[in-house]
Each structure stands twice: as C-alpha cells, then as structure tokens.
Amino acid sequence: EKCLTDELGIEAALAMHTARSRNDQIVTDMRLWMRARVLTLAQGSLELLRALTTVAHLHLDSVMAGYTHHQHATISTFGHHLAAYAEAIRRVVQRLHFWYETFNYSPLGCVTGFSTTFPIDRFLTAELLGFYGPEPNSIDPIASRWEPEADLAQILAILLGHLSSMAQTLILFSTQEFHVLTLHPRFCSGSSIMPQKVNPDALEVMKAKAAEVTSRLQALLTLGRANLTGYNREQQWTKYLIMETCLESLPAVSIMARIVAHSCRPLQVNPALQRLVGIDTARLAAMASTGFAGATELLEQLVARTGIEFRRLKRVVEHAVALSLQAGEPDCVTPAALAAAMQVEGLEVTVEAATVRRLQEPATILATKQVHGGPGQQALRTELAQLETFTHVQQQAWDTRRLTLQAAWERCCQGR
Secondary structure: OHHHHHHHOOHHHHHOOOOOOHHHHHHHHHHHHHHHHHHHHHHHHHHHHHHHHHHHHOOOOOEEEEEEOOEEEEEEEHHHHHHHHHHHHHHHHHHHHHHHHHHOOEOOOOOOOOOOOOOOOHHHHHHHOOOOOEOOOOOHHHHOOOHHHHHHHHHHHHHHHHHHHHHHHHHHHOOOOOOOEEOOHHHOEOOOOOOOOOEOHHHHHHHHHHHHHHHHHHHHHHHOOOOOOOOOHHHHHHHHHHHHHHHHHHHHHHHHHHHHHHHOOEOEEEOOOOEEEEEOHHHHHHHHOOOOOOHHHHHHHHHHHHOOOHHHHHHHHHHHHHHHHHOOOOOOOOHHHHHHHHHHHOOOOOOOHHHHHHHOOHHHHHHHOOOOOOOOHHHHHHHHHHHHHHHHHHHHHHHHHHHHHHHHHHHHHHOO
C-alpha cells in the first residue's frame, strides 16, 4: 500500500486491505500455488502412466521370476510388473483428483477467520480466481491451514514411495549380478576415480527424495495438531514445508517417465549412442528358469489334476525340491524326485517325466495364468486397456480444469 501510494501516487491503494486480512490472503495464495502444482503433478503422473502402459505392451511375454523376500517366487512377466507400477500411479492420479475437488474452494473473504461487516461478494471473487465457490465457513480454512498442505504432502510421499520402489528394482536389475537392465547414460554418472563406473544416480536420488518428503509430511501433520481454533503463528511454517516438498519432489515423476520410456524397452541398440540400452529379456527368461520358480505352479497343477488335498501335495513338492537339490539339480523338480516324494507321502500317483518338466516351463505356466489381474497375456491386455481408458478420461478432466482456470484468468484481465 505504501509503495503504491508514495511512489505511484495511487491513493486508492489505501483501500486495498478493506475486508481482507493477511490470514485469508495467504491461505488463498497457498491454495492457488498448490493448485498449480497439483495440475503439474497430475500431468507428470499421466505421462508416467502412458510410458508404463506403452512399454508394458512390449513386455507381454517377457518372462521373469516374481520375487518375495528377494528370492524367486513364481513366474510372472516384466510387463506384469510395469502394469503393477501403473496401478500405483493410477491411484496417485485419483488422489490428486480428490485433492482438487476437495480444496478448490476460495478462502478469500474469510478475513481473520471471523468474516466481516462489509457486504462483499465472495462468490464473485471465487469465480474470478477459478475456484468452484467460496469456502462455506470462515473459520475452517484459517484454522485448518495445514490440512491441504498435509494432504498434498501425503500424496507426494505415497508417489515418491512407489517411485523409490521402482528405482530400487531398476537399480538392482542394472547390477552386474543381475545384468538385466542397461540404463540410458543420461540418467547415470561416472566416478571421480573409477573409469568403468556407470552409477544410477537419478534413481538413487529419487530414493533420497522419498525420505525427505516423508519427513516433511510428519512435520506438517504435527503442526496441525492441538491448536486453539483460529489462526496460530506456527501455521506459517506449513507454507515453507509444502513449498519445499513440492519443489524438491515434483521433477521425480517426469524423470521416471523418461527412464521407463528410454531404458525399459526390450534391449536394443540406441542409434544416437551406438550402444545397447534396455531390458535384456533373454537374461530375464534364463533367470526365471532357475531357483525352482515353477515349483508352485507344478503343485497347483498336481492338485487340479489329482484332486488330492493341497497341503498333502505341498509336502510332496517340498520334499521333491529337497531331493532334487540333493541330486544336484538346483533349478527345477526332477521327475525322479517327485516320484520318490509321492512314495514317501504314501500316494500312488504317477506323473510322466515330460509332464513334470512341461508343467514347470514358464511358457506353460503363463498360458494357464489367465486369472483377472495375472500375468497371462489376455489378462494383462485387459488390464492395460483399462489403464489406457483411465488415462484418457483423466487427461480430458485435467485439460478441462486448465481451460476453466484460463477462462477465469482472462476474465480477471478484462477488468484491468
């Protein structure tokens, strides 16, 4: 006000603060700022969704072992894993939708939190700022100046949690021990001393950002508790926390989208780099044929074919695994071991040797895994189609929000 009056001679500036308080203006500013970040985050998440579903289509039959406890579990595909990541990002987009629908209401006109005697039109100012309408209670947005921030920080913490899990998986796959993934060099760095190093720095930093976001979320939640209803000065720190959280973490989703698009396709020579980049599907398949990854499916098929109780046949296959290892076979149950285990259990069941081997083959297993949500090709195609439809619908919804905000801004400009 002083600047406008003294330096520009605008006497009307002295009326600027009529029916306004720092309280409602800052809360309104933060709603506007967070809304813009949510729009950016939603677009980045949709880009990641598109990258995941696009690349997943290329890996419908890229056989790999699923892991539990960092050990071989059962047969899956790399496309199935990418679809799992896509489902997690889908939920993030849904949370962003709910955040927008919950908090796109204007606090302007709440003043200190207890309204004003001036006959202001809060519906008009809400419309001009692109809000759905004014907040219905003047105390609530002032006293709750931490909830929209904490809600957004929670979404970011969940998002970064998923991205950090993706990052750790890709880091592990890029090690010499796994040797499954060759990252594009733009996402890596060298060493100050070791000439051979290609360090997955972008992925490692993503894990650090996840820890950072979680700590700020905890601070936001703590700031919001046990306050006298109304404005309290400690609420000012919610602004710093959410701004730092957004600025530090927002780039991660777009970076991961580029990593998926450039480094997670089947292994091929990158023309610009003249080197191999991507997922070595042959190596993945070879790894899936080790460590008794087909033992569970062998058990399931034996139950289905014989009608014998699951628990009894599980004991049989467990014994057969042990006998196979004793015989020097570290990868799959041998017909001889299965026959011996059946005899120990007192079961007169004969399974042809070729059938025992075939039931443990990844191709056979995937052909029978057609349950909804599974790695079978048809089931996975259905899931990816649903994800693509979701992405399309959400893109239209977020585009509509941007157009609405642009129209509101243009109306404001007309009044200048």
